Amino acid sequence: MTEINWGTPSDPQLTLTRLSDVLPERVEWLWPGRLPVGKPVTLDGDPGLGKSTLALKIAATVSNGGSWPDGGRCEHHGDVLLLSAEDGLA
Known part of the structure; x- marks a missing residue:
């Protein structure tokens, strides 16, 4: 691999x-x-389209090893950390 370093x-x-x-x-x-494993993914769109609902469905599926909305099984289940910067806790 060709790399050039400055500094x-x-x-x-x-x-x-x-x-x-x-x-x-x-x-x-x-x-x-x-959704790829270990890769950054963005979920964006206009307000009111269900992004938060979809994100919570993904989190629930991963945390309990359930089924995806298309009926497929989640093979890589585990812990989930939710971070939100735009909504209050309530």
Whole structure:
């Protein structure tokens, strides 16, 4: 892999990597075709479309190993942490 580094250990560094040098990796799915395991995902849209409801359904499915809305089973269940910065606790 070709990397170019600028900086010193005491200064911030910039590392450039050619995309042609990056090897593809296999994606593992939490919800097949929709939510990848270990990858950042955004859920956005206009107010009132059900984003919070969907997020809570995903959290419930992961925490109890239930079924996805399309009927598939959640194979990677575990703990869930909910963070909200736009709504109050109540």
